[in-house]
Amino acid sequence: MDRARAGVMGEILFLAHRVPFPPDRGDRIRSHNLLKALARLAPVHVGCFAESAGEGEDALAALAASHCIAPRTKPLPLAGIEAVLTGKPVSLTAFHSRKLEAWVHDTITAHNIAVIVIFSGQMGQYIPADFKGRVVIDLCDVDSAKFASYADVGERVWLNAREARLLAIEEERLGARADATILISEAEAALYRSRLTAPDKVNVEVIGNGIDAAFFDPAATIPHPVVAGLPGPHFAFTGQMDYRPNEQAALWVIEALMPKLRARFPQAMFHVVGRNPTGKLMAHHGTPGVQVWGEVPDVRPFIAAADAVLAPLLIARGVQNKVLEAMAMAKPVVLTPDAATGIAASDGEDWLVCPPDPAAMCARIEALLRDPEAPARIGAAARRFVLDHHGWDAMLAPLAGLIGMADEGQRHAA
Incomplete structure (x- = not known):
């Protein structure tokens, strides 16, 4: 597409807790297709984590306007200690990176970022408090409920109950901050709403998962x-x-x-x-x-x-x-x-x-x-x-409207 034209409407900052390449596991399949859909609307700057050197580097360089891949090297015990000392969920401290934090600041300063799209709640910590553009958060599912279910069946009860409680607070904070909070199904959306103290302050939307039926043929x-x-x-x-x-x-x-x-x-x-x-x-x-x-x-x-x-x-x-x-x-x-x-x-x-x-x-x-x-x-x-x-195009059709670039999507389709 004509990136100069798209830049008139602003650009997109996309943050994900894993490199969206290759699309070989559930969360990466969704983030991969989400990123491709965003890239059809405007230039996208991608910040994410990788578990190995060079992971997804070439693919991101080909698709993104710019990118930053932070190494996922923090040991889980260290993240746990940091979480206890700071009163945060382990899910957040495990995905905290000063390198990525600095890159987000520099990218917003240097580019006309109109919208931040967050994939997975761990990445909501990177949204600057003073950002004036749109914020869309794809939680996918309700992580706090997952940890609560682990505690309910007796698995590391104290740790999982603590994670469930603190993540629920973070999920509500993110929902109140975002212009739209996306869940993967109506059932997850209902579960999310049921756990909010102020559901009327959160705009909850549903975008389901798709499938590449031409590949899985x-x-x-x-x-x-x-x-x-x-x-x-x-x-x-x-x-x-x-x-x-x-x-x-x-x-x-x-x-x-x-x-x-x-x-x-x-x-x-x-x-x-x-x-x-x-x-x-x-x-x-x-x-x-x-x-x-x-x-x-x-x-x-x-x-x-x-x-x-x-x-x-x-x-x-x-x-x-x-x-x-x-x-x-x-x-x-x-x-x-x-x-x-x-x-x-x-x-x-x-x-x-x-x-x-x-x-x-x-x-x-x-x-x-x-x-x-x-x-x-x-x-x-x-x-x-x-x-x-369950085609991806049908599943992601509402995305352009949620990020405020519906006109861009229509012009590109034409």
């Missing part, structure tokens, strides 16, 4: 030859495997569900596909019916080789990309109600929703596989649903 994907060469049936679970809800769900399948499935299907295999599997998961690798693959260059062949994709999340926030990806790949997805949040598909038609009860889920899967037509029928309906309701 079963017709263009060859099933993984090793998986496809084994008897099966095969069940896949994908995601960042050091993320506690994913680890918990995969362990539940391995320990509670797979024994029942293998009693009915003796050759059944469960494939855990995703980077950084924990020690608890790796301890099950190679046990009967379990394969932990770790990081792979492409999850699509594993999804294509599966008879069904499982998403039995016991704690879930927002919209699950793993579910949308499997649906786009025309696979029947068996999932818990928590994992179904934010996706308005129909049980029994587009997917199979089942409570996290091993006997009940096993029975639902057995009925699916015993019907020779059901997997293809449900998979085809799942892909149709995704194509109709």
Whole structure:
């Protein structure tokens, strides 16, 4: 686009807690597509964190008007000590960088920044108190509620309860500061509003997650030859495997569900596909019916080789990309109600929703596989649903209006 023309309306400062490249995990998929949509409206200056040297550098240089990548090197114990001393959530101190703070100040001073777009609540701390332009914050989901749920089930109760309490204060502060606060689903928006002391002071909007259905296309994907060469049936679970809800769900399948499935299907295999599997998961690798693959260059062949994709999340926030990806790949997805949040598909038609009860889920899967037509029928309906309701262009259409650049979006589209 004509960047000189866009500059008349002002430029955008975009801050994210991870480099939006590559789009290979849930939060990065969303921030990646958000950034691309913003870059179609005006020049974008990007500040973010990276966990390794050079991560996303070339991709950001090609897309952004300028960028700053701060190293994510602060050890968690140090962030915890800093949080206790300052009375802040660990989520904020873990993502505090003087380098990024200085860059934000210099960028706003040097450029005509009309709007700051924040991706994830940890980055709200970088909004200058005296900034006069628009502020839009994409919280995605309610992090404070996530930590509260951890405390409720007895996980590091004091720490998680403290994090939940302090994050709730920060989430309300950010909502009151922003011109618009975005949540990923109507359910998350309702949860967020319910936790506010002054909900009338916060403009809450919903932008759901999309899917690149041209990329996740079963017709263009060859099933993984090793998986496809084994008897099966095969069940896949994908995601960042050091993320506690994913680890918990995969362990539940391995320990509670797979024994029942293998009693009915003796050759059944469960494939855990995703980077950084924990020690608890790796301890099950190679046990009967379990394969932990770790990081792979492409999850699509594993999804294509599966008879069904499982998403039995016991704690879930927002919209699950793993579910949308499997649906786009025309696979029947068996999932818990928590994992179904934010996706308005129909049980029994587009997917199979089942409570996290091993006997009940096993029975639902057995009925699916015993019907020779059901997997293809449900998979085809799942892909149709995704194509109709979850394209990224449709999901992000309201963004231009929220940041005050609707006219720019219309002119660019023309």
